[in-house]
Amino acid sequence: MTARKLQFAGALFDGKSAEKHPVDVELTPQEIILKKPGQKPVHWSYSNLRWATITASPFHIEHGDNNDENMETLVVEDPGFYESVLKIAPDSFSATGKQTDINWKLYAAGILFLIFSGYGFIKIIPPFLADRMVDKIPVEWEVSMGQSILKMLPVKREPDPKVLKVLQDTVDLLEQSVAGNQPYDLKIYIWPIEQVNALALPGGPIVVFEGLLNQAESPEELAGVIAHEIQHILLRHSTRGIIRNMAQSMLLSLFIGDVNAVMEGMAALVGELETLGFSREMEAEADQKGMELILSANIDPHGMIRIFEKLMQEEPEDLPKEKTASKENDLELSSYFSTHPSGQNRLAQMEKQVKPHEDRTWAPLFPNLDWNEIKPGNRALQQPGP
């Protein structure tokens, strides 16, 4: 059995400069003694020391507390140094390095766990749950959710009855072509904003932006967008999208029965209404079923294609910079197609759907209507740019 080595060669860094001071290191059960040639030995009590690097040589021991700006560091390259210190030093010191090491690993694992579980909670679980729970949500629940959101939107309380009638008649006509009974009261609301867009809220409300009325050149074009939005409601996309978006507060509040959490979630949602969490699949489905609705309502389907072509070309810069609406309407909403992605593909799909119907003749929708009377640009709002 060889005697335990207690003398080592080391280097001291004073924490003030990068200069390396060679020292002789002597281990005792109470302290580490550092001897610089020609100077008095320095005594480091273990209670003021902690391991900085223990995993491999060179080993680092720090002297001073953590807040000390000029913390001294002893570096020893001898591979046996760590083992020797562990054997001679008190357990409390031996533990300092290990503890730091274990804590670091625990923290890292904890953070990783939080990131992944957080990601899972936000990105994977809500859509998963939303898709599974959406069919079980009662219609009344959807209706009250839609109404709560509607209350937060600055829709016209007294819209032009003539405009409202044309839009509502379009909805009613399309609704008659829906196969089977549908449980929703599909109702038009007008949002006085230049944005070219429309929203489908859960349970029935369809919000048409005045900018869309400006862009549409015929009732058939408008009917195309409305048919698409109707399908978002009937297919419960809006409900699903909102649940996806708000799943955290929603799920939490369902468990703890806190209605305020739901309301807060909804308030946050109003700011990001334009997305509603619709997926590409949802958009494609609303296009396809919307076009089916247009075709079975005997509405010229080229209107739907035309408006979607326009919406696709629509850039936010094309909109007038000047806001004519009140400050409530200042929400920055992006254009219809920027939130309704993969436009070209969608247009091609619609054209494919219309192809077998090219021989049909289409009677005009609302033949006695002067469409210009419906456009807000010809009434109060400015006409949007080219």
Ligand SMILES: [Zn+2]
């Ligand atoms: Zn859509």
